Amino acid sequence: MAQLISSDCDVIIVNYNAGHLLAKCIGSLLPQLTGSIIVVDNASADDSLRLAEDLPAAGVLRIIRNTKNIGFAAACNVGARASLAKSLLFLNPDSTLEPGALRRMIEVLESADDIGMVGGMLCNPDGTEQPGGRRVFPTPGRAFMRAFGLSRLVKVFPKLFSDFLMHKEPLPKEPVAVEAISGACMLVKREAVADVGLWDDRYFLHCEDLDWCMRFGQKGYKIMFVPDAKVIHLWGACSRSRPIFVEWHKHYGMMRFYRKFFRHQYPRALWWLVAVGVLLRFGLVATHYSAKRAGRALGLGRDRCE
Template structure:
């Protein structure tokens, strides 16, 4: 079913060469969405395109109260939750800018973040994608903003806590997340960045292709980074571009749904890019390990819910 759109489906006039459109995929982000949109305009976005995956909260209403829906703000209302990758692709089709920033609705850009990202993206014709310094509200760096590719081995080591041995055996137990490494003084090349804040060149995107809609939620950003790298485009981490990120605003009320799709995404990512490296028995072990991890995560969520329910009854 096609999305319901708040504007006539007309093409946007191509903006100036340095212009940047921002695509925000929303799902029940509440007041966070308005703060995200306001920060994007304050940072210099040409157009903000909000693609809503059938939210049931007040998030769109809060944005519409503060910003007129016109050529600079486009709201696309999907009739159902199509997933993150599909919604990103829908947003892309409403943009004609040479740069597109994909931004989570629970993020806030610092005033100079977008300029720093664009400067780095345009500093070399070989750079196709850049990401900024994702930080918690207290200013500490979040995991995922800069990383190497999580091979099945690296992912399993982290999942079962063995990556803590990295400081003793760095070659054998290396983590794929780099947030514990010293923050670089300037932009550095990395394997992958986070889909929470991902700025791309249109020419690179045209070469690589759109997001893989086979992912519903999680790992689609790793997939895109992998494909950018395979196509010869560099990916950069820009530490001066700070983005505050409230993790999990859109997903915290559906932990089992989110974890199910997260683990499906893991398997799709591994199957696409690593399956050919493994004999069938070892690949079977990878699949079993992913679902074993899923069972542990589900059990952990269930225990937490039981504890919260017990506490609520105690104080009732």
């Protein structure tokens, strides 16, 4: 066990106006760190970097300051290129690792040569499992069902209306192979990255993690979900200030993912139905957030942003 922990693992955190959450994230890493912490900042305008620099992390913390917001995937690549570590943990700044989580993930990553990627269990502050930490790929068919609410029929017709999120399924007792995990907490082997390639930086925000998981799988690497490596994730805490911007890139990213991997596998009619469904969903979400913003402007609510 001790030999595993001596392995060199750098943590890469992409920061954009995460406020005090960045320092909290780094603080959770310091007791279990096996390498360096590389913060890639996408031109934040808040005090997140100052708070991080006040931590007792001299010699461990490196900060790379981008002159503009280049997007999540591109910033991840900046961090990856700045590291020579044997393994890399990509971690969101609104996440904190529970004690022993990094050790456990490294143990699983190094347990077999064909394991290329590992993710922990993303939890809400109350300990319940979040969606996204373990999932199957959202094929156009599954996305169509989810966009139009048909996935709610999964209990009645499990084979016909399956969802791509697995958090409602029984929690496994041991690490299990899954199709995809979340970019909020993603541990990868350096040699696997050299084989698969870096993140696709044509995604600005969202779905780049699905893309990477797909490419890891295409190269024959297993992706493992580790239920006893717990990560507290304040879901959406870093995207509340610009919800429509975030939602646009989420929906755009999903369409790019479909075009890249499923364009030739489905009938054109289904492809257009999925595209319409995605655009309709974005329109509904944008209308919802616009109404909330108007309500706050009228004094009907309070804006909240980390």
